[in-house]
Amino acid sequence: MNISIIYEDDSFLVIEKPAGVVVNSSETVKAKTVQEWASSKLNLRKPFGSDDFYNRSGIVHRLDKDTSGLLLIAKDAFCFAKLQAQFAERLTKKKYLALVHGRIALGQGQISARVGRLPWNRKKFGVLPQGRESRTLYDCKNIYYYQDEIYSFLEVAPVTGRTHQIRIHLKYLGHPIFADKLYCGRKVYQKDLCLGKRMFLHAGFLEFEHPRTETKISFESSLPADLKKILDQAEKYDS
Numbered sequence: 001m002n003i004s005i006i007y008e009d010d011s012f013l014v015i016e017k018p019a020g021v022v023v024n025s026s027e028t029v030k031a032k033t034v035q036e037w038a039s040s041k042l043n044l045r046k047p048f049g050s051d052d053f054y055n056r057s058g059i060v061h062r063l064d065k066d067t068s069g070l071l072l073i074a075k076d077a078f079c080f081a082k083l084q085a086q087f088a089e090r091l092t093k094k095k096y097l098a099l100v101h102g103r104i105a106l107g108q109g110q111i112s113a114r115v116g117r118l119p120w121n122r123k124k125f126g127v128l129p130q131g132r133e134s135r136t137l138y139d140c141k142n143i144y145y146y147q148d149e150i151y152s153f154l155e156v157a158p159v160t161g162r163t164h165q166i167r168i169h170l171k172y173l174g175h176p177i178f179a180d181k182l183y184c185g186r187k188v189y190q191k192d193l194c195l196g197k198r199m200f201l202h203a204g205f206l207e208f209e210h211p212r213t214e215t216k217i218s219f220e221s222s223l224p225a226d227l228k229k230i231l232d233q234a235e236k237y238d239s
Helices: 034-041 077-088 165-172 186-192 225-233
Strands: 004-008 012-017 068-074 093-101 107-112 115-118 121-127 135-146 149-158 201-209 216-220
Touching: 012 034, 068 077, 077 201, 093 165, 093 225, 107 165, 115 165, 121 165, 135 165, 149 165
Parallel strands: 068 201
Antiparallel strands: 004 012, 012 068, 093 149, 093 201, 107 135, 115 121, 135 149, 201 216
């Protein structure tokens, strides 16, 4: 498993998760996960009656399997609890880079829509009246086109942290993420594969307070080569 460590001290690790790798282990996941890697890296052995730190191998938050980018892993139970509390209280800042279908006006906007699991398909989430309050900020940086398609390149900041929130909100806006197999539709997904081979969503920025020193610390990750290649193949509008 090719996992790069962006930063490491006595309290936590920041890694760059590759696309296609599942974060948390489960009975249904056969391939090696980030959790297994973290457990080996931290030399963790689950004690009887394990708490969340051991059950999650220190992994503070999550990224979808096909999303690449920054992931935070605590080295002990104290740091794990302190960092998880920051995520729960919305004290962290996260930004993602995404390429979406269609043209969005350059500049900033926001999406507020309740998100929940679809009753008729438990593997998917969507905008539902009974869903949980969710808000996503975005900033459209550039417009691209490739053959007969127009795309918008966004920096996206989820204010809340619902499962698949960014993917659902952008679809709800009418601009599904490039090659999002679950939410952009089968025909669109198949066409996207002619330009790129995976979903264009990358966790590129993470800011939080150090769990021991309480000083703010931030990390950035540039677009990986496979996503940069997609933009290089497309043409950028001059406007």
